[in-house]
Every structure is written in C-alpha cells, then in structure tokens.
Amino acid sequence: MNSGLAAALQFAGSLPGSILLTLGQAVVVVCACSDMVRMLSVPRSHRRYLANTVFRTLVVPAILATAVRALLDAASGVWPTVTAGMFVLVVLIYRWRTDTDEDSWWKGKGKALGRWFSRRISLVLRPAPAAAMSLD
Numbered sequence: 001m002n003s004g005l006a007a008a009l010q011f012a013g014s015l016p017g018s019i020l021l022t023l024g025q026a027v028v029v030v031c032a033c034s035d036m037v038r039m040l041s042v043p044r045s046h047r048r049y050l051a052n053t054v055f056r057t058l059v060v061p062a063i064l065a066t067a068v069r070a071l072l073d074a075a076s077g078v079w080p081t082v083t084a085g086m087f088v089l090v091v092l093i094y095r096w097r098t099d100t101d102e103d104s105w106w107k108g109k110g111k112a113l114g115r116w117f118s119r120r121i122s123l124v125l126r127p128a129p130a131a132a133m134s135l136d
Contacts, residue, residue: 002075005071005075006075008071008072008075009072009075009076012072021065021068021069021072023065024061024062024064024065024066024068024069025065025069027058027061027062027065028062028065028066028088028092030054030058031054031055031058031059031062031092032062032092034051034052034054034055034058035051035055035095037051038051038052038055038099038102044103048102049102049103049104049105052102052103052104053104053105053106055095055096055104056096056104056105056106057105057106059092059095059096062092063089063092063093063096066085066088066089066092067089069085070082070085070086070089073085
C-alpha cells in the first residue's frame, strides 16, 4: 500500500478523522434528504426553492466526502462499502447534473456573487504594464 494512503487510513482511524468522516456523511444525508424534498414538493413553491438551494449548496461537499470515503474503503479493502459508496457518488453526480431547471438562490444572487468575485480576482491577477517595470 502507498505510504500516503496508509497515513490517510491511520488519520481516518483517529478521533479527528472519525469526526471529519462523520460530518462528511452527515452532509451526504442532508443533501440526499433535501433532494427527496425537492422531488416531492410542488413545483415553483417556496419549499422546493429552499430544498433546491440546500441541495445545490451541499452537493459538491457531499461528492467530495463520498469520494474520500470510497477511496479510504478501497485502500482498506472493504469492497462492499466501496461499491455502495460509488453508487451514492454516481447518484449524487447524476442528480446534480440532470436537474438544472429549478429556481434556487444560486440562479440569482449566486450568479451576481460569482461575477463580483471574478471581477475582484481579475483585478488582482492583472499583469503589470511593461512601462511600470524597471530593469535597474
């Protein structure tokens, strides 16, 4: 086994690692429950808007937590758990990529926040003009 994976398995067995893995699984459960509420709610309702906002916010951390858990299970050789983790990972990615017509916070204020953030980053990453550089 790779020494990095051995260290990751050792950290996962410790108390802080177990707490992080448990928090990751909690994020996955909240994401799945909000997706279920989104599916069962009336279209264009406030309940569906909130459920979709929670799902869209938590789906990326849930995917990362599931992938890390599946990698740790694969490194330890627990293959039934790897299979279940990969199934959850595929379902999360599928639900995230296919249901994009819903209204959520990310469609309005989230896009404005993204534009604001990209403008700030572009100002920081702008190269200096050649005249301002001195070759002393």
